[in-house]
Amino acid sequence: MVIYLKAGGELRSKLQPDVDHFTRRVETEAGKPLSDILIGIGISPAFVAFAFKDGQLKRLDYTPSEGDIITLQPPVSGG
Amino acid sequence: MANGLAGTTLRINLNTGDIRRLPTDEVLYRRWHGGRGITAKILYDEVPRDADPLGPKNIFIVNAGIMSGCYIPAGSKVEFGSVSPLTNGPGDSNMGGHLGPTLKFAGYDLIIFEGVSPKPVYLFIDNETIELRDASGYWGLKSLDCEKKLKDDLGEDFEIATIGPAGENGILFSCITHDFGRQAGRTGQGAVMGSKKLKAIAVRGNKSIQVKDLDSLEKQVTGIILRTQKHPNMVPWQKYGTAFFIQWSNANAVIPAYNFQTTFYEDIDKIDGDQLVEKCLITDKACFGCWMNCGKYTKAVIPGKPEVHLEGPEYETGSLCGSNLGMKDINHVAYINWLLDNLGLDSMSGGGVIAFAMECFQRGLIKEQDLEGHTLKWGSVDDVEHFLDMVAHRRGVGDWFAGGTKRAAAKIGRGSEKFAMQVKGQEMSGYDGRWAPGMLLSYMTADIGAHHNRSWTITVDMAEGRERVEGRAKIVVYLQHIRPLFDTWCICRLFWGELDITPEEIVESLNHITGWGISVDQALRTSEMIWNLNRCHYMERNRDNGRAFDYPPARAWEDKIPSGPGKGKGLSLAQIDQMLDEYYAARGWDKKGNPTRELLQDLGIDYAADNLEKLGFLGEPIPGGIPPVRGEKYKPKAF
Numbered sequence: 076m077v078i079y080l081k082a083g084g085e086l087r088s089k090l091q092p093d094v095d096h097f098t099r100r101v102e103t104e105a106g107k108p109l110s111d112i113l114i115g116i117g118i119s120p121a122f123v124a125f126a127f128k129d130g131q132l133k134r135l136d137y138t139p140s141e142g143d144i145i146t147l148q149p150p151v152s153g154g
Numbered sequence: 155m156a157n158g159l160a161g162t163t164l165r166i167n168l169n170t171g172d173i174r175r176l177p178t179d180e181v182l183y184r185r186w187h188g189g190r191g192i193t194a195k196i197l198y199d200e201v202p203r204d205a206d207p208l209g210p211k212n213i214f215i216v217n218a219g220i221m222s223g224c225y226i227p228a229g230s231k232v233e234f235g236s237v238s239p240l241t242n243g244p245g246d247s248n249m250g251g252h253l254g255p256t257l258k259f260a261g262y263d264l265i266i267f268e269g270v271s272p273k274p275v276y277l278f279i280d281n282e283t284i285e286l287r288d289a290s291g292y293w294g295l296k297s298l299d300c301e302k303k304l305k306d307d308l309g310e311d312f313e314i315a316t317i318g319p320a321g322e323n324g325i326l327f328s329c330i331t332h333d334f335g336r337q338a339g340r341t342g343q344g345a346v347m348g349s350k351k352l353k354a355i356a357v358r359g360n361k362s363i364q365v366k367d368l369d370s371l372e373k374q375v376t377g378i379i380l381r382t383q384k385h386p387n388m389v390p391w392q393k394y395g396t397a398f399f400i401q402w403s404n405a406n407a408v409i410p411a412y413n414f415q416t417t418f419y420e421d422i423d424k425i426d427g428d429q430l431v432e433k434c435l436i437t438d439k440a441c442f443g444c445w446m447n448c449g450k451y452t453k454a455v456i457p458g459k460p461e462v463h464l465e466g467p468e469y470e471t472g473s474l475c476g477s478n479l480g481m482k483d484i485n486h487v488a489y490i491n492w493l494l495d496n497l498g499l500d501s502m503s504g505g506g507v508i509a510f511a512m513e514c515f516q517r518g519l520i521k522e523q524d525l526e527g528h529t530l531k532w533g534s535v536d537d538v539e540h541f542l543d544m545v546a547h548r549r550g551v552g553d554w555f556a557g558g559t560k561r562a563a564a565k566i567g568r569g570s571e572k573f574a575m576q577v578k579g580q581e582m583s584g585y586d587g588r589w590a591p592g593m594l595l596s597y598m599t600a601d602i603g604a605h606h607n608r609s610w611t612i613t614v615d616m617a618e619g620r621e622r623v624e625g626r627a628k629i630v631v632y633l634q635h636i637r638p639l640f641d642t643w644c645i646c647r648l649f650w651g652e653l654d655i656t657p658e659e660i661v662e663s664l665n666h667i668t669g670w671g672i673s674v675d676q677a678l679r680t681s682e683m684i685w686n687l688n689r690c691h692y693m694e695r696n697r698d699n700g701r702a703f704d705y706p707p708a709r710a711w712e713d714k715i716p717s718g719p720g721k722g723k724g725l726s727l728a729q730i731d732q733m734l735d736e737y738y739a740a741r742g743w744d745k746k747g748n749p750t751r752e753l754l755q756d757l758g759i760d761y762a763a764d765n766l767e768k769l770g771f772l773g774e775p776i777p778g779g780i781p782p783v784r785g786e787k788y789k790p791k792a793f
Contacts, residue, residue: 081386083654085613097386121616124402127390132398132428146386150403151652152610153396153469153584154448 169269193235219644223255228646243692245341250441251333260359318498321348327503335465339500366669407720413509418718419477454488473584474505480532506581578603627736631785700747742780748773
């Protein structure tokens with residue numbers, strides 16, 4: 076199964092995008108939660124505040140589907 | 155007129171009503187960059203060291219900065235400054251919205267208020283027309299109500315800043331409110347306005363600001379806007395603002411719960427960003443020149459109470475008035491946010507003060523008879539509403555808490571100082587530093603008292619090792635130089651890390667505006683100069699070695715985190731001392747936390763060394779000399 080992960084900021088350098096400036100194509104097993112997929116590509120889930128898909132917030136226990144495009148949001152301070 | 159400046163500074167004597175128009179001092183701006191830089195310099199030069207912060211010798215500064223109002227993303231800020239009644243040191247606080255740009259469009263860069271008005275007034279500015287007007291019809295109104303009435307009376311196109319009853323009554327953590335939800339919350343600037351009988355500022359302006367190279371600026375900024383519109387963080391930011399961060403903060407054991415007793419909140423799902431969007435959101439809201447609109451205009455609906463409208467709660471208020479008070483409904487958090495806004499109280503210090511009082515109640519240090527027959531239980535919005543009314547009007551024990559947690563603990567005693575969660579008199583932001591040592595050090599050493607905006611290190615703490623304190627000092631120094639630059643230039647900081655706009659790009663914009671031709675390193679050096687001047691000012695007013703002011707409350711080292719993913723974690727006093735030693739060394743200060751003459755000379759503020767020397771607090775020379783660079787750029791380790 077293929078999904079696409081996007082990230083900016085400090086997360087972008089860790090994600091190592093290969094599709095465009097922000098996006099990486101990731102091959103993974105179906106049924107894996109996002110947190111496990113992140114660990115598999117060397118990103119600690121602790122450095123992802125939340126995931127965002129189709130305009131909706133997703134927790135890191137979300138299980139992606141084929142072709143999902145998921146944005147990873149880094150943690151930041153308040154204003 | 156210098157590029158980037160409106161050209162005129164106002165000096166307003168509130169004793170006499172005299173209003174002087176002076177050409178803005180371009181040399182001063184070039185050296186101190188405006189915003190909090192100019193504020194620091196003017197406060198240092200003009201306020202006598204023995205001046206009561208709420209007395210006539212303190213001054214109150216409104217500063218629109220060098221980049222605010224220009225063709226700059228998020229160039230929306232306005233900076234307020236005075237000697238803080240909360241910390242008794244130089245204080246500043248800023249807010250977004252539209253006031254700063256509008257002040258410059260009216261032709262003014264800087265306003266300095268002196269003295270105390272004999273009666274309540276507000277400042278009216280309509281381009282060339284400047285008047286101190288009678289505010290007796292507005293005095294006593296709550297902040298949001300006052301803004302509405304002034305807009306009704308003057309016109310919707312006036313930008314308004316007001317204080318509420320708290321500022322009028324000298325509550326030391328009072329804020330200034332603008333645009334129905336933007337606050338300059340920190341350091342009690344609203345109390346200083348109130349002490350001067352200055353209820354509000356109303357501004358309308360329609361002039362333009364000259365910049366050095368408009369073509370280059372337009373080309374650069376347009377490129378940034380087009381680029382960042384495609385940034386993956388943009389849409390999440392627009393949808394949630396900073397409220398999304400609540401869940402992460404809880405999962406990673408930094409959220410304050412029950413007055414920082416623990417860092418895990420079992421009911422976090424009831425007060426998080428999803429709840430805010432689902433239950434409270436009315437519409438998104440943006441400041442001047444911003445394309446991110448992270449502001450959330452919301453409502454709070456609670457049976458038996460009127461539906462109220464507000465902006466927020468964003469992360470800081472959401473945590474400090476949510477988990478920190480044991481609230482179990484986002485509507486209750488939003489309602490407390492509205493109460494604080496309308497009374498004119500800082501929602502960060504306000505959350506800290508309420509939480510401290512709740513823990514005092516939990517421990518039997520204050521009782522129902524002290525609270526006019528009410529309780530003050532975790533999670534009770536009714537209890538909070540009554541308590542805040544007591545504080546804002548200084549009724550009974552409300553008067554003790556009107557000075558913030560440090561002063562309240564001094565009144566209550568019986569060990570309460572340990573859990574008055576403040577540094578230098580200012581309450582902590584919405585992060586517990588016991589398992590984030592760099593964050594704790596950031597609070598300890600912030601020049602205006604505990605405040606995350608000066609330095610925020612939590613992801614650094616996680617990357618570097620949360621139980622290690624070594625090396626954290628240099629990172630904090632770097633962040634204390636770069637983050638306050640945004641407040642110096644009067645632009646929003648949120649788009650820096652979040653949308654990958656680099657410091658180099660921002661300095662390039664600054665150079666297009668001003669023609670100064672400076673580098674990021676030069677800007678950081680200016681920031682270091684401001685930081686050290688504020689340090690000297692604080693020490694001159696409070697008359698002790700710097701180290702004496704830099705310790706957190708004892709909970710930071712006596713209590714381990716009792717629950718959640720951080721259970722058992724915490725720091726020792728020896729580790730805290732080690733961080734301070736490393737921090738002072740990184741800054742070129744001596745072990746007592748005092749700036750040295752060599753450093754102050756290097757920064758071009760020798761006069762501060764002379765003043766410290768006269769008081770006996772000048773730092774001892776550093777063997778081998780001061781570090782050539784203080785606060786080297788931090789490059790994060792791989793996560």
